[in-house]
Amino acid sequence: MTATTRVKLSTMMFLEFFIWGAWFVTMGTYLQTSLKATGVENGNAYASQSWGAIIAPFIIGLIADRFFSAQKVLGILHLIGGGLLLYITTLTNFSAFFPVILVYMVLYMPTLALVNSVAFRQMTNPSKEFAPIRVLGTIGWIVAGIVISYLNWDKQGNEAALVNTFKLAGFASLALGLFSFTLPATPPAKSGQKVSFREIIGLDAIGLLKNRSYLIFFLASVAICIPLAFYYGFANPFFAEVGMKATTVTQSLGQVSETLFMILIPLFFVRLGVKKMLAIGMVAWAIRYVLFAYGDAGSNYWMLIGGIVLHGICYDFFFVTGQIYTDNLAGEKFKSAAQGFITLATYGVGMLIGSIMAGKIVDTYKVSATTHNWQTIWLIPAAIAAVVLIVFLLAFKDTNQIQTKPGLDIEEPGAGRVEV
Template sequence: MTFTNRFKLSAMMFLEFFIWGGWFVNLGTYLIKNFKSSGSEVGAAYLTQSIGAIVAPFIIGLIADRFFSAQKILGVLHLLGGLLLWRASTSEGFTAFYPNILIYMILYMPTLALVNSVAFRQMDNPQKQFPPIRVLGTLGWIFAGFLVSWLSWDKLGSEAALVNTFKMSGTASLILGLFSFTLPATPPVKKGQQVSVGDVLGLDAIGLLKNKSYLFFFIASVAICIPLAFYYGFANVFLQDAGVKGSTITQSLGQVSETVFMICIPFFFVRLGVKKMLAIGMSAWVLRYVLFAYGNGDTNYWMLLGGIVLHGICYDFFFVTGQIYTDNLAGEKFKSSAQGFITLATYGVGMLIGSILSGKIYDSNVGSDGSIQWQSIWLVPAGIAAVVLVLFLLLFRDKKHVETQPGVDAEDAEIVL
């Protein structure tokens, strides 16, 4: 891979996640402080991510893979997305704001797969070349958080300034949209081929659920995304209410932690195996929300920081390990469809349920005087994660060989857990 292509792909990843991190972290705070939105409305706004995740496979599988070059579709989606974010910034209430962000997320979520597609197609050694390029995405998210806090847009008492986060991300989206047309050519890989809805949704990998261990993992993956929705929707609102200065950059410590633990995954994976890795990840979810429940911005500030830093273990030990487990079990024939299937179930179904539930739990814990019972709110996702953890430990069998499923080669099925 040439230096020019490496630079372009790195810039692409940086902008891709700068855009998302620029507005998504503060969305709940913006809606509650500026529009006086209810928790259910915040949940509905974050639910757009799930809707986008459900629609994304159709845009990728039925359009991008068959008719148009990935970099051109990426450009068009980001140009339209930039306009939608600017339009969202001019909305005067939730009713006007919601359609813009809904359409935006339907357009944005497919770009997460598109940037990977553009990157992988230029590489001759993805295992070596992809990580240092992909890490620029995490840095982009962190830098967006740094800018929001450095410019004091998330400063306590200046909530109106948060509208600038949408303008900043919208501008970055327009820049990436134009820049995308200069990216290396990535023509459609299935041009002229017939693709079914089942292929698009990865339903041909449903046979993996016949393996009881994978079935329990699959159910746990969906269930653990319910607590995840609480964090996405209300963590920033909580930090601001607790009096944390620079709440956005403080929350970005979670992405720093994610980067560190991502590097450590191979080391832990070999020594701990799948079951212990997944269990540690779920345990971190329980601990994170307990720390949030009993932390505050004064004497127990360390608990808030601890809950944020645990994001690396929460995400990497469960989701990344789960992706590896799924990839190993699926075999060559079903690798792509299996990943699509688990993504649809987690970010689609799991996060959708979590977004609805978190909004209702928030609303039920807001007093008539506007006070918020955060301890009661955070103990709910802690309890859900704890139940999922216990059931997983009881039902997931930690064995050295996995029974062969239809379409799975025996040698591919034999994986050390």
């Protein structure tokens, strides 16, 4: 890969996640303060991500994989998306806001796969070349949080300025849309081929569920996304309500933690194995919500920070480990289908259920127009994570650990194939 290509791909990743991080973290606070949305409405807005994840495979499978170059589809989606984000800043009520954010997420979620497709197609050794480029995406998310907090858009009492986050994301989306047309050519991978419905949504990998242990892991993955939705949808409004300063940049500590633990994943694999890695991730989910339940902006401020920093363990130990476990179990023929299937189930079905549930629970424990019984609210996802953990520990059997050594390509064909 040439230096020019590397810079272009890194810039693409940076903007891709800068856009998402610029508005997604603070949307809940914006909806509650500026549009006076209810908890259910807030949950529905975050559920738009799930609908996008469910529909995304059709856009990729039916359009990008068959008819048009990936970089061109990426550019068009971001240009339309940028226009929608700028338009959304003119809306003054949730009934007008929701259909626009829903359409936007249906367009945005496919771009997550498209940027990976563009990047992988330019690489000769993805195991070594992809990580340094993908990490720019996490940095983009972090920088978005820094910018928002630096400009005081998330400052308590200045919530009306949060509409600027959509403007920031909108202009960044337009920039990436135009920039995408300068990216290396990535022609459709299956041009002229017929793609079945089963292949598009990953159903070719459904046979993995015949494996009892994988079935348990699959169900646990869907269930653990329910408490995950509480964090995505209501952490920022919670932090703002209890008086945390610079909420957005503080929350980005979670992405810093995610980056650090991502680097350490191969080392932990060797020592812990699949079951312990997955279990630790679920334990972290339960602990983080307990910390939120009893934390505050005073003497227990460390609890809030601790819960945020635990994001690295929550995400990497469960979701990244689960992706690797799926990859190894699926084998060469069904690798892509298996990843699509698990993504559809977790970020699609699991997050959708969680977003709807979280919104109803937050409304149930609303104390006044501006306050909530957050302790009870956070203890509910903590309990859900604990129950999922117990069931998983009792039912999941990892008879052979993935034989992954530090520095080994974890996606290398035949490397550490799991037979359960």
